Amino acid sequence: MIETDAGTDSDSTAGTLTASVIGASGFAGGELLRLLFGHPGFEVVQATSREYDGRSVGMIHPNLRGTDLRFTEPADLEGVDVLFAATPHGVSMEHVDAFREAAGTVVDLSADFRLPTEAAYEEWYDGHSRPELLGEAVYALPEISRAELPGAELIAAGGCNATVTSLGLLPLVESGIVGDEQEEGTATGTERIVTDVKVGSSEGGAGGGRASSHPERSGVVRPYAPTSHRHEAEIEATLGLRLSFTVHAVGMVRGAAATSHVFPAAAVSKADLWEAFRGAYEDEPFVRLVAGGGGVYRYPEPKAVAGTNYAEVGFELDPRNERVVVFAAIDNVTKGAAGQAVHAANIALGFEETTGLEFQGLHPVGAP
Amino acid sequence: MIETDAGTDSDSTAGTLTASVIGASGFAGGELLRLLFGHPGFEVVQATSREYDGRSVGMIHPNLRGTDLRFTEPADLEGVDVLFAATPHGVSMEHVDAFREAAGTVVDLSADFRLPTEAAYEEWYDGHSRPELLGEAVYALPEISRAELPGAELIAAGGCNATVTSLGLLPLVESGIVGDEQEEGTATGTERIVTDVKVGSSEGGAGGGRASSHPERSGVVRPYAPTSHRHEAEIEATLGLRLSFTVHAVGMVRGAAATSHVFPAAAVSKADLWEAFRGAYEDEPFVRLVAGGGGVYRYPEPKAVAGTNYAEVGFELDPRNERVVVFAAIDNVTKGAAGQAVHAANIALGFEETTGLEFQGLHPVGAP
Amino acid sequence: MIETDAGTDSDSTAGTLTASVIGASGFAGGELLRLLFGHPGFEVVQATSREYDGRSVGMIHPNLRGTDLRFTEPADLEGVDVLFAATPHGVSMEHVDAFREAAGTVVDLSADFRLPTEAAYEEWYDGHSRPELLGEAVYALPEISRAELPGAELIAAGGCNATVTSLGLLPLVESGIVGDEQEEGTATGTERIVTDVKVGSSEGGAGGGRASSHPERSGVVRPYAPTSHRHEAEIEATLGLRLSFTVHAVGMVRGAAATSHVFPAAAVSKADLWEAFRGAYEDEPFVRLVAGGGGVYRYPEPKAVAGTNYAEVGFELDPRNERVVVFAAIDNVTKGAAGQAVHAANIALGFEETTGLEFQGLHPVGAP
Amino acid sequence: MIETDAGTDSDSTAGTLTASVIGASGFAGGELLRLLFGHPGFEVVQATSREYDGRSVGMIHPNLRGTDLRFTEPADLEGVDVLFAATPHGVSMEHVDAFREAAGTVVDLSADFRLPTEAAYEEWYDGHSRPELLGEAVYALPEISRAELPGAELIAAGGCNATVTSLGLLPLVESGIVGDEQEEGTATGTERIVTDVKVGSSEGGAGGGRASSHPERSGVVRPYAPTSHRHEAEIEATLGLRLSFTVHAVGMVRGAAATSHVFPAAAVSKADLWEAFRGAYEDEPFVRLVAGGGGVYRYPEPKAVAGTNYAEVGFELDPRNERVVVFAAIDNVTKGAAGQAVHAANIALGFEETTGLEFQGLHPVGAP
Secondary structure, three states, rough: EEEEEOOOOOOOOOEEEEEEOOOOOHHHHHHHHHHHHHHHOEEEEEEOEEEOOOEEHHOOOOHHHHOOOOOOOOOOOOEEEEEEEEOOOOOOHHHHHHHHEEEEEEEEEEOOOOOOOOHHHHHOOOOOOHHHHHOOOOEEEEHHHHHOOOOOOEEEEEHHHHHHHHHHHHHHOOOOOOOOOHOOOOOOOOOOOEEEEOOHHHHHHOOOOOHEEHHHHHEEEEEEOOOOOOHHHHHHHHHHHOEEEEEEEEEOOOEEEEEEEEEEOOOHHHHHHHHHHHHHHOOOOOEEEHHHOOOOOOOOOHHHOOOOOEEEEEEEEEHOOOEEEEEEEEOHHHHHHHHHHHHHHHHOOOOOOOOOOOOOOOOOOOOO | EEEEEOOOOOOOOOOOOEEEOOOOOOOOHHHHHHHHHHHOOEEEEEEEEEOOOOOEHHOOOOOOOOOEEEEEEEOOOOOOEEEEEEEOOOHHHHHHHHHHHHEEEEEOOHHHHHHHOOHHHHHOOOOOHHHHHHHOOOOEEHHHHHHHOOOOOEEOOOOHHHHHHHHHHHHHHHHOOOOOOOOOOOOOOOOOEEEEEEEEEHHHOOOOOOOHEEEOOOOOOEEOOOOOOOHHHHHHHHHHOOOOEEEEOOOOOOOOOOOEEOOOOOOHHHHHHHHHHHHHHOOOOOOOEEEOOOOOOOOOOOOHHHOOOOEEEEEEEEEEHOOEEEEEEEOHHHHHHHHHHHHHHHHOOOOOOOOEEEEEEOOOOOOO | EEOOOOOOOOOOOOEEEEEEEEEEOOHHHHHHHHHHHHHOOEEEEEEEOOOOOOOEEHHHHHHOOOOOOEEEEOOOOEEEEEEEOOOOOHHHHHHHHHHHHHHHEEEEOOOOOHHHHHHHHHOOOOOOOOOHOOOOOOOOOOOOOOOHHOOOEEEOOOOOOHHHHHHHHHHHHOOOOHHHOOOOOOOOOOOOOEEEEEEEEHHHHHEEEHEEEHHHHHOOOOEEOOOOHHHHHHHHHHHHHOOOOEEEEEEOOOOOEEEEEOOOOOOOOHHHHEEEHHHHHOOOOOEEOOOOOOOOOOOOOHHOOOOOOOOOEEEEEEEEHHEEEEEEEEEHHHHHHHHHHHHHHHHOOOOOOOOOOOOOOOOOOOOO | EEEEOOOOOOOOOOOOEEEEEEEOHHHHHHHHHHHHHHHEEEEEEEEEEOOOOOOOOOHHOHHHHOOOOEEEEOOOOOOOOEHHHHHHHHHHHHHHHHHHHEEEEEEOOOOOOOOOHHHHHHHHHHOOOOHOOOOOOOOEEEHHHHHHHHOOOOOEOOHHHHHHHHHHHHHHHHOOOOHHOOOOOOOOOOOEEEEEEEEEHHOOOOOOOHHHHHHHOOOOOEEEEEOOOOHHHHHHHHOOOEEEEEEEEEEOOOOEEEEEEOOOOOOOOOHEEEEEEHHHHOOOOOEEEEOOOOOOOOOOHHHHHOOOEEEEEEOOOOOOOOOOEEEEEEEHHHHHHHHHHHHHEEEEEEEEOOOOOOOOOOOOOOOO
């Protein structure tokens, strides 16, 4: 029996590395705990939450009722091998010295260290208090920056909407199907790209508020960021592409699905696309190529990857409009946040990449 | 008390015109019955259904349990003033002579008579058995073709996804913000338009099947028509525009939301857009302009119009990408089908336009 | 065109009686506005909201964007014929003198005046500041107290969960199938009644908070009031029955469904039950009897009455366990609050009972 | 990269025992595959499906796209160590000889071998073709019948609704809080028990049909089995109790929640209840006791156990009505079907009980 607030600690199996989660009462923080508890190479020794200091982790994350870990104050950081920071944007840059003093490896899930330059950061966010670290931090979308991760000490895990969009477009960039016409730095070329992302309510965080209350949020198709979403900058920095980016909130809790409409300068065939996508992801353990075929699930869908670290990517060709439609789907809490962070830590610290990330997802599943 | 299968007929108030609904057990057919029962100018005298012949209308449409109307065989059409056909595509063209013999005014909700020419029809559908009627039928998106409707005898009510997309883009066309560069008949100009429509499960009809079963369909973001959706043809015929069109199924039952990404050849300002949208819809009784402002509902949303004949339209300007993002939302069963048909019939037959279509919708509402 | 914040007032058709809504930014307040705007006998002249003073009604209730009515401060009450108070519990008893000074008829939607005695109120709530009015107020569940309503000046509209439960059980009480064994005032007789109510998230109000945030509230089956729900008192006062009452929150926004398990002292047949239910509701305009039959909707369901003032009631006999299972379903915001209040006002003020309450609901409808 | 229909078989790590799944295209069958693929002690060598013979398992169960296993015809059974049958009721009894010839251990997930006697089976189902096996089969609700499982060759895994109800009531029976008054074999004693179960749409199976189509099934509270649900027999056989049982379909896909209202003959205190529940489940690895406490999740909820083999149980005392309200929640596909089957197989075959069943579930999660 696992009794609420009084269970035995099933997680205290001696891990080889110690880990802490800062901001552990949020959705990404809870997912980090879940993944780390199931990871044979990590032992979680601290989970901080200002608001729930002293309460059991399972009171907030009911799936974690089997642990007796309790939240502690973020002011008292314990020394660990790796520290995961799942705090709101702006917090990590203020506390980064304390984080790095506490841990040899810091994985930050916020946007603080994702953009490459101070200028880029200031264009999309407010001023940056530690701009000198922007160059040092390794942006972690492992499918793109795997080579830079081993031994990295400051890792900036990619944002959810940027991750799902970049994974869809990456094969087109790597294969040269798009990009050349754009290198002039103008957004008005014939290679215009439009991306429409649909996201679940977990992207709004664990807080609440009228817009995210169940009666108002249920079953919506709501323009959430019609223009100027900050992940536009992240994608452009990652892929070297300009794109027109819009985000809608739709009726699910977990999940992000990106549909990108691409108009290549030169004609492409389905065979070209298969080659591009296979070439990009042949050896990727967490990317599934789903493009047509039979059954109900013919293209990428968030439902098919809910709770997992997998991304699904696929495409369709629209000869009439000389268009390539690219689909990508992830779980924003896992692959778009905590899973990506653990994946990056696995590479940085020398674990097998997939360790602790093997969950395959469920079928059927309701609104994910 | 209204007892199932044994109520008094609360709908038998003497209407001035008689009406029938062919294909009345489907979703659009049921919505037609609901609207006509509440319409002071119509008396429903027949509702046909091959599958449910003899059963009470309320057995299939539980909201209509207050009537004692029963489904009858479509083979025995009664003479009426107006006949609404809510049958699957292809049925109306086969039975159009019988429909017109039975009724002076026929409003068809299928795609059979929406496209202007046989060539257009054959490009997107199969062969047409009555092409000579394509020129005679009046396409009914009343905001666009109001002038042609009075006295029309064969009316083709616009399709749901075409309606929501066309209503969003119409102000840009009428004001000349887009279109000129496209008149060359090429889709590759700089005025490329991308439309991403999100739809509810009622678009799949009342049938069932594995893909639309609740466990598989709940909470999806599913590419439903990645390319080559037939409403692309309808929109292009209506607006004289080329556009790249993609439809996703999302987690709701009723509703269609169209987001169009437009890149005008010449720069536009917010003031230009306000002028265009106000100019297009100033006198329209069923179009609401929603663009920004406070509160939770800042842009068009299907939830805000669920169950109503209203469309919401709005826009946002993206100067960085020289893009206009246009939003439009309707209830696909009402404004996108039955409500539009009744609206057109009102105009055709000389009723006040809004008669029987006054329902304002609900707040809050779950998944619409 | 109806432009947000700048429309013409489509609601200013000269009503014969003036009305105001106090607490108009909440869900019940918004529903009152919707119903009153469509009611030919009322003209809404004031809608108060402390929080949204000065904002347009349509900013909060997007379905009401067609009006230019704005919220005003509740401190400045206008004189009207009828005042509807949709304020939280405890507010009406504090302001009841001001309400009655402003209006000849006051309809209160809170619990303040529902219980018959101070002792009953204090057992379930806190102290009552105006207990002398408890005897004067008319409890309005029109199917039960219709005779007392004409001319009533202080009306307490029944609570949502009490309404749905009482409507289900009323036929058993009126016919004597249950109740006699209970008149001794003990809950331990053989006629024990268990009621399990399932409710939507709108019962939690428009506020928000972590428990009602979309990620936490979606798709739950959550014991919401396992025991000691205050509506238990209201039902017992209304029906003179003891019952064991439990409320669960389930995955919808609007709706309340009550399943009561009744073990009559004497054996009953299906014919007895049909007679009891028909006898109770034969002349009721807003009650539908749904018990078996074909199709998908064989018993009462909230979906079938969403947005309407209708209640569905039905039953099933369980001979093996000598049990009668009674089902009832309403829309908690309409029949369980605003619709019931308008229904009561119609009777109190001499309108046709069903005026303004004719909406039949939708099919299909998502989560209601 | 994992390519649909062309991936490498990540599941072919050498298991020590071979396993097959009969009826593998259904929901329980797919869940069995998921659990067995992640189980270090089993290697899946066959998954049968008449309808999808030759298709890849991942076409039906998108979460399993990483395997290259294909469905085969059930007529050609391979010899295995353990065979799991997830076929509709009535199939196993017809094929049980073939199943037992193919495998030393057969775990049947249907109702065919759950009831103890032919008389009981015939009262609730149709005739039984192999009644002599009813006594031999071990009913597997491991928390109740653990001792009989080691070495069992024919195991009947408990039904979902019976499992969740029995787990809630078991502590009351074991502790003697209920049951004594019922031993007379009558259902009319003062210890009457009422159980109301709420279930998700996956209980309807993978088929489809109008009642389970998304538009009709979304957001319902639908009396699904008002009376005479067959699991009533299973619970009574398991616990030796009579109870009045009703099942509602509610707005989720996975999950079953049982609320039982119990009126013990003798007064009980909260301390008695804590002692009873702790006593029953102290050593159970898959039962969590959740009764009150802080946070959002204070009682058992299906959301908190979605995708897992855990059950949550809890209670509340209602002194006013001398009632104990017992709550229990499981995932019907996992703990209520496939997880329970694997759990039983683990015990039967000597594996550590929790092997392959360690998934902790997600937070947040949408409709589960």
